[in-house]
Amino acid sequence: MRNYILGALSGVAGAALYTLAPALAWYYWLMFVGGCFLIAFSFDVIFGSLQEHQQRAAWMGGLLFGGPGVVLQALVWGLGV
Amino acid sequence: MGKNKMTFDFPLGTIPKGFVYRDQSKRYPWWVKSVDKMTTEIDESIWERKVTDQIQMGLFGDPEKAKEKANESVKKIVARIEKEVPGNQLKDLALHYASTTFFAAGVSMFEGNFITHMFPIMEAVSKVIHPPEELGVPKWQGSPQEASEMVEIAAMQLGAAQVGFTYLEPRFLEHNVDVDPTVEKIKTTPEGKVLIPEHLKYVIMVAGQAPLEAMKHAPSQIGDMADRSGYEDRQMVWFRMMNFIRGLGYQAKPIPAAMPPGIPFGLMAGLGEMGRMNRLISPYYGGALRIEGILTDMPLALDKPIDFGLQEYCRHCQKCARACPAKAISSEKESTWEPQSNFSLKGRKLWYENPEICWEWTGHNAHYCSACMFACTWTKDDQTFLHTLARISAAKLPFLGKPLAWLDDLFGYGPVARKNMGDWWQKKRPTKGANSRRR
Numbered sequence A: 001m002r003n004y005i006l007g008a009l010s011g012v013a014g015a016a017l018y019t020l021a022p023a024l025a026w027y028y029w030l031m032f033v034g035g036c037f038l039i040a041f042s043f044d045v046i047f048g049s050l051q052e053h054q055q056r057a058a059w060m061g062g063l064l065f066g067g068p069g070v071v072l073q074a075l076v077w078g079l080g081v
Numbered sequence B: 001m002g003k004n005k006m007t008f009d010f011p012l013g014t015i016p017k018g019f020v021y022r023d024q025s026k027r028y029p030w031w032v033k034s035v036d037k038m039t040t041e042i043d044e045s046i047w048e049r050k051v052t053d054q055i056q057m058g059l060f061g062d063p064e065k066a067k068e069k070a071n072e073s074v075k076k077i078v079a080r081i082e083k084e085v086p087g088n089q090l091k092d093l094a095l096h097y098a099s100t101t102f103f104a105a106g107v108s109m110f111e112g113n114f115i116t117h118m119f120p121i122m123e124a125v126s127k128v129i130h131p132p133e134e135l136g137v138p139k140w141q142g143s144p145q146e147a148s149e150m151v152e153i154a155a156m157q158l159g160a161a162q163v164g165f166t167y168l169e170p171r172f173l174e175h176n177v178d179v180d181p182t183v184e185k186i187k188t189t190p191e192g193k194v195l196i197p198e199h200l201k202y203v204i205m206v207a208g209q210a211p212l213e214a215m216k217h218a219p220s221q222i223g224d225m226a227d228r229s230g231y232e233d234r235q236m237v238w239f240r241m242m243n244f245i246r247g248l249g250y251q252a253k254p255i256p257a258a259m260p261p262g263i264p265f266g267l268m269a270g271l272g273e274m275g276r277m278n279r280l281i282s283p284y285y286g287g288a289l290r291i292e293g294i295l296t297d298m299p300l301a302l303d304k305p306i307d308f309g310l311q312e313y314c315r316h317c318q319k320c321a322r323a324c325p326a327k328a329i330s331s332e333k334e335s336t337w338e339p340q341s342n343f344s345l346k347g348r349k350l351w352y353e354n355p356e357i358c359w360e361w362t363g364h365n366a367h368y369c370s371a372c373m374f375a376c377t378w379t380k381d382d383q384t385f386l387h388t389l390a391r392i393s394a395a396k397l398p399f400l401g402k403p404l405a406w407l408d409d410l411f412g413y414g415p416v417a418r419k420n421m422g423d424w425w426q427k428k429r430p431t432k433g434a435n436s437r438r439r
């Protein structure tokens, strides 16, 4: 379920990005997809690790995968749009 | 140590001709290779067979001394209860002993040697089954492939974490056990030699899984419970599967010995590879498995050994050696042909663990340890894709063992801090048994 929601949110974000910046350069799209992937993966690590009672793995996953994902999204939405 | 004098026309550790094999392509994910030879190197010219009596002597020593040790252990256990040490309180101890109800049935936990006590229970539970000959119907018939698929499904339903099929290799048996074409039933000679009839040539390997969350609490009574639960689950599925096979009209017997040799059969059945810690490491469950074998005359399609890069990965990882409180596991980079204790056997190239030091630690601390089995970087739950990614990386880029073990530490995988050992009771979601959807 978690992954479906993240997939749907990424789709909505992609549609919004296309509406706001239809002529966006390909490398911004690449960064957008990479950012979505990293954020989705960080959610998987955070929630999965919490289920496994591995708190440190949860926040490490958030930091190491979610962090770069957020940076990539910030670059796309800050510079590309 | 007894040496095997028998000769065979195929090298030990390779799969023999003359058997039907299962299609291995769907057995594991793509990153686990099926191979025709076990990944542990074997030198048949110096191969030694297991001698349980000596191992038991190592475990329990002379009975008087063993009793003394047991009394000391009891004092330590009581002192921990009185001091309310986390994970070592009365409820923890009661849980530990309760978890071994069937494994140690009929034996005081303070007695220690309960291994052979399970045989009368095995006899008692076999009465549940009414085989086809008693019902007046023919025995189950099917191809070896159908038989293996059916047995696997039944075993998973009855609690197995993993199942594999191999053949009865006499060179893997105890020093005093052999296959003899002239006997019809398993028979012990007056000289103490155990003879297995030739028709019991198929081996079903079943594995019970130790509960992963509780394993993190080793060494404590919670960790001990996890360790014993693994054995108990294995025992349950083992007994149940022997009954299942009998219910189909075929024979099912344990591999003869007080502590039957399981690992070589497990390796040949492709349940895992031999790891640095000298235990079978499963690509799904790491060191959290407890395995046992069943001999049968039901024609089965056999499985093959597997290779997921562990021999190279273990060279670099070494996490179990670092986790071992007794320093019983080799930290040498290369495996060796030289056994490291009186209870290790020659003929395998291993990172030999020293079982004497391990047992000494266990006796002195009044805990089953199993820290290595939990600390192994392959011993993981399956709630996040991170573990799959780590497994693929380890299997396909095994030379990265060191950085991967470092990442494993960085992510905080390892034992729960001593002061938090009692927190297990607050976790609310104790897991029980095998999650067979993992395979």
Ligand code: SF4
Binding pocket: B323, B324, B325, B326, B327, B328, B329, B353, B357, B358, B359, B361, B362, B369, B370, B371, B372, B373
């Ligand atoms: S069980 Fe404990 S003492 Fe024995 S080898 Fe493993 S970590 Fe070391």
Ligand code: SF4
Binding pocket: B275, B276, B277, B281, B313, B314, B315, B317, B318, B319, B320, B321, B375, B376, B377, B378
């Ligand atoms: S902890 Fe590492 S070195 Fe030890 S058995 Fe597991 S993979 Fe091998």
